[in-house]
Amino acid sequence: MAKTKKGLSCLVGTGHLGYSPLHPETFWRGLELFEPKAVIADSGSCDIGPEPLASGKASSSAEWQKHDIEVLLLGARQKGIPLIIASASDTGTNKGVDQYAQIVRDLVAEHRLGPLKMGLIKHDMTREYLRRQLRDGAIIRGLDGFSPLQRRDIERTTNFVPVMGVEPIMSCLSENPDVIITSRTSDCCPFAAFAMHHGYSADLAYFWGKVLECGSFVAYPKLVNQAVLGTIYEDRIAVTAIHDDQRVTPVSLRKHAAYERSSFKGEAVAGGFIHIDGMEAEEVDEKTAAAWGSRFEPSPTYTIKLEGAGYLGHKAEYLVGIRSQSFIQKLDEVLSHTRKELKNFYQDVPYELYFTRYGIDGVLGAREPRDQDQIHEVGLLIEVIAAKKELAMEIAKLTGRLLLFTPVLSERGSAGRVQLRNEEASYYGKVFEWTMNHIIEYPSAQEAAAHFPITYETVRPS
Incomplete structure (x- = not known):
């Protein structure tokens, strides 16, 4: 799709869907004041520890999850724009995708919405697949002090998820769904995929996702689960605070760019590395700051992170x-x-x-x-x-x-x-x-993306 001079905007209503209820007031205000082309929400994190993944139970309350999805879905349907939810139900398991899909079906029936087209992106990796990789001589490298993956690590693992990149989401977007729900995703990738689908550069798209993934944490002062607007242009990205008491400044933008990182160099994601050490930022207005200078470096082989946990x-x-x-x-x-x-x-x-x-x-x-x-x-x-x-x-x-x-x-x-x-x-x-904090390598993005099959369904109110 062609880029426009006015840029491409998305509305972010929460930094972690369902973890605590979002505040709908600023979300609805954002829909009134601006013209976002999508509503995007990340719903996953490793910060919650290994228990939710290993036990198969979400860290977030089912009521909070429904609350957030209801607000975001109603807003997206009102404006006729897609809703993208990544890393369903805290850990991004296939079970979580099914859970969120059922919430959408129930809300469509409850509010007489639709019909709408829903795309579900799961993964097809199993423990037997990993065993076979090891038998075939694959070296699955460990991260952050983890040794290369061994058979005993697989047996200790109750549940694991591979972390997808932008490619499956971009493929799904090409079919024009109204709702996308994904299994585990690099946190920045739903935003980056939306921008790249519309023709924006990977250099800016991944950085755009990085500063938007936690929602209003990018603004000052830190207020949880307020809405912010993200806009990407050909040469920069911008973030606008919507809450009356918040603003996005060059300092808050820079600080959040380094959030959860051990250095200001950047961050590894599926398929490459986001370099942010060359970023610059400036104030646009009292609510908005812009930044540029990021760079995405593809890895020589396409890498997918494995997150696994056990009892x-x-x-x-x-x-x-x-x-x-x-x-x-x-x-x-x-x-x-x-x-x-x-x-x-x-x-x-x-x-x-x-x-x-x-x-x-x-x-x-x-x-x-x-x-x-x-x-x-x-x-x-x-x-x-x-x-x-x-x-x-x-x-x-x-x-x-x-x-x-x-x-x-x-x-x-x-x-x-x-x-x-x-x-x-x-x-x-x-x-x-x-039990797993590892990297599995593939010769190409296409081969890696094949492990994230997409299905579509039409959801009707009755």
Whole structure:
């Protein structure tokens, strides 16, 4: 499709569909004030941890998901523009695509919408497919400290998703659907695909998606789930805040471009790398900032990320309060001694023990910059993971009691040195772990896209 001088706009009503309810007021205002050509929403994240993917249960409330989809669908239908929802139901599983598709069907019936054309993009990868890849000699590289994928990693995995790029979405857009729902997608790709479908460059399209994927987080001050308008031109992108108290500035745009990144160089996505270290930004008006200078570098082979998670065990928690200064000063020694005592009790039993020291470094850990000399109170969270619930509860409880009467300290008196918040440990539930954080390579984008089949259906109100 041909580009226009006025640019191409999309309305973004939320930064994570369903995670918490969006605010419809700014979304409807955006539809009134502007002429967006699509409503686009990302609905997935790894930030929620491995549990939703491994358990097959969404992190977000079903009611919140329906609320958000209802607002976005009604707005898109009112304007006759497509609605694109990526990474359905938090993790982008095929089950999530089916769930969101059913919500759309129910809303079409409830509001007497349609008929409308809905495109569903799933994936066809299975654990057996990955086993076959390994048998055939493929090296599936690990990311962020993960070793190359092994057969044991596949067997530990309850569920996994491949992360698609722009190509399946662009293919779906060519069939002019009213609604698109996808399995797991690189967060920027639904936006980039829409822009590239309309003829805009990959250099700007991926960057456009990067700054829009979290919705109103790109604006200042940070207000959650307000609508923003994104516009792409031939030589730049722009983002406009819609809430009365928000604005997008060159600074907020630059800061968000580096959001969730370890450096300002850029970000790897399916099929390549977005370079943002050459970006420049300027104010357009009191609500809008523009940026340019990004560059997309295709990878030599087309890479797809694999995200997988599996069951780890049962977790119990125990909270201990510490105010004794000698205890706090010797806390490292006390905890080390406690670990050794536990090993004597449970020599042949596998378990994992974690101490989180709130008031010292419970949030930042070793990166905590503050001086620890003035600490007067510590909340010590004990976490134990074991194969059985009863064992995890028992070890957590014993850990607290060993701390209560630790022999490490030389204070006078025989009273316990800590406050046990409760007599019994608390059962958290089953816990899960990331088992796949890997890259699988394909000779071409077409071969990679073949793993994301598209189906279409006509949804009618009755």
